[in-house]
Amino acid sequence: MSHPSTMRALVHSGAPGPDGLRVEQVARPEPGxxxxxxxxxxxxxxxxxLFAIAGHTGDDLKIVGADAVGTVVSTGYDAGQELGGCRALVNPCLGWPDIENVPEVPTILGGPVQGTFAEFVRIPASNVHQVPPHLSDAEAAALPLAGLTAYRALVTKGKVRRGDHVVLTGATGGAGTLALAMAVALGAEVTVVTRHEAKAAEAISLGAAHVVVGVTDFDERLHAPADLVLDSVGSDSFPTAVRSVRPGGKIVSFGATTGPDVTLSLRDLFFRQISLEGTSMGSAGEFAAMLGFVAEHSITPTVHACRPLEEAPDAFRDMEAGRGVGKTVFVL
Ligand SMILES: NC(=O)c1ccc[n+]([C@@H]2O[C@H](COP(=O)([O-])OP(=O)(O)OC[C@H]3O[C@@H](n4cnc5c(N)ncnc54)[C@H](OP(=O)(O)O)[C@@H]3O)[C@@H](O)[C@H]2O)c1
Incomplete structure (x- = not known):
């Protein structure tokens, strides 16, 4: 039980990676x-x-976490009074109000500022939204970062149209399962790429039309070239993504799970007239549009485990190893 001036939080310090995680009492924040x-x-x-704690050493306590759902318990002087007592979720992308003005690097909760793996978190009132009513707390907590990224990748950048063949790498992860659900809702025919045959049946149950196993050579097993590839696996998959897309098609990159460096032949791009787009997070307007899209299509994030904060080291290791389909959610 926390003292009113303190709270339980998952903190990281000392050893890099999951070994440096533990639950401690820390000072409770006050809203600005x-x-x-x-x-x-x-x-x-x-x-x-996982990336945020990979290289973090030393004594400063880092509280990570970008997604959260909860109740607004107090508000600042200038904003948010109408939110008091609301069941709310957070837009984890700070300071990006306008779709046209892309920031150099989007600021994410739990990056430079305190994150959400704690009993309390202070956030700008403009980043707080009502929860789509069809979602449970755990489902809503799985939505913000992954949903925003997937929505911008498919809609703003990918411009997916009904009937498009969309190929997703990393599709069984948190962002990938939401991209799968959204692409299906947009009327796309989706092929999921995975390393694990054992995940194929669940991908099909989530709406995939096809599943191919093998990240580095999936182009050889596609039933048809892709109109769009969404890639988040990075160095292991990106060269294959270039071979998988039809002439005139598009690749949208939003992650580098296996590393950021690739070697490409520019001829494969310009002769085949392939478009390359990068995307990361999204603007406040896209977050609101994403919530509307999720509500309209009754999209439900896939949650494979709900765990207490105390199990965080194992939960992080499970993610590192790619265990499970969808997301882990910490329940407080
Ligand atoms: N730029 C942004 O704004 C943004 C936002 C969200 C995510 N991302 C990036 O997108 C990627 C996915 O994020 P996430 O949160 O969805 O992660 P996640 O839940 O861990 O999912 C990653 C998926 O990648 C696949 N994968 C392929 N090769 C892998 C390997 N060697 N090790 C681990 N997984 C591998 C796994 O699928 P199989 O097991 O089926 O192969 C796994 O389900 C990360 O790189 C993340 O940083 C970027």
Whole structure:
């Protein structure tokens, strides 16, 4: 039980990676003038957090976590009074109001600022939204970062149209399962790429039309070239993505799970007239549009495990190893 001036939080320090994670009592934050304080009930785990602790050493306590759902328990002087007592989820992308003005690097909750794997988190009132009513707390906690990324990748960047053949790498992960659900809702025919035959049946049950096993050579097993490839696996998959797309097709890249470096022949791009797009997170308007899209199509994030914060080291290791389909959510 926390003292009113402290709270339980998952902190990281000392050893890099999951070995440096533990639950501790830390100071409870106070909302600034344009902020609210959210009592967190559930918080989804993203690979972003795994990267954030991979190289973190030293004594400063880092609280990671970008996704959260909870209740607004206090509000700042200037904003958010109408949110008091609301069941809310957070837009984890800070300071990107306008779709046209892309920031150099989007600021994400749990990056430079305190994250959500704690009993309380302070966030700008403009980043707080009502939860789509069809979602449970755990499902809502799995949505924000992955949903925003998948929505911008498919809609703003990918411009998916009904009937398009969309190939997804990393499709059984948190962002990938949401991209799968959204692409199906947009009327696409989706091929899922995975390393594990054992995940194929679940991908089909989530709406995939086809599953191919093998990240480095999936182009050889596609039933047809892709109109669009969404790639987040990175160096292991990107060269194959280039071979998989039809002439005039498009690749949208939003991640580098296996590393950021690739060697490409530019001839494969210009002779075949392939478009390359990069995307990361999204603007406030896209977040709101994503929530509307999710509500309209009753899209439900896939949650494969709900765990207490104390199990975070194992949960991070499971993610590292690619165990499970969908997301882990911490329940507080
Ligand atoms: N730029 C952004 O704004 C943004 C936002 C969200 C995510 N991302 C990036 O997108 C990627 C996916 O994020 P996520 O949170 O969805 O992660 P995740 O839940 O861990 O999913 C990653 C998926 O990648 C596949 N994978 C292929 N090769 C892998 C390997 N060697 N090791 C581990 N997994 C491998 C796995 O699928 P199989 O087991 O089926 O092969 C796994 O399900 C990460 O690189 C993340 O940083 C970027």
């Amino acid at each position: 003038d344009d902020e609210v304080l959210l009592r967190v009930v559930a918080a989804g785990l993203n690979r972003h957090e």
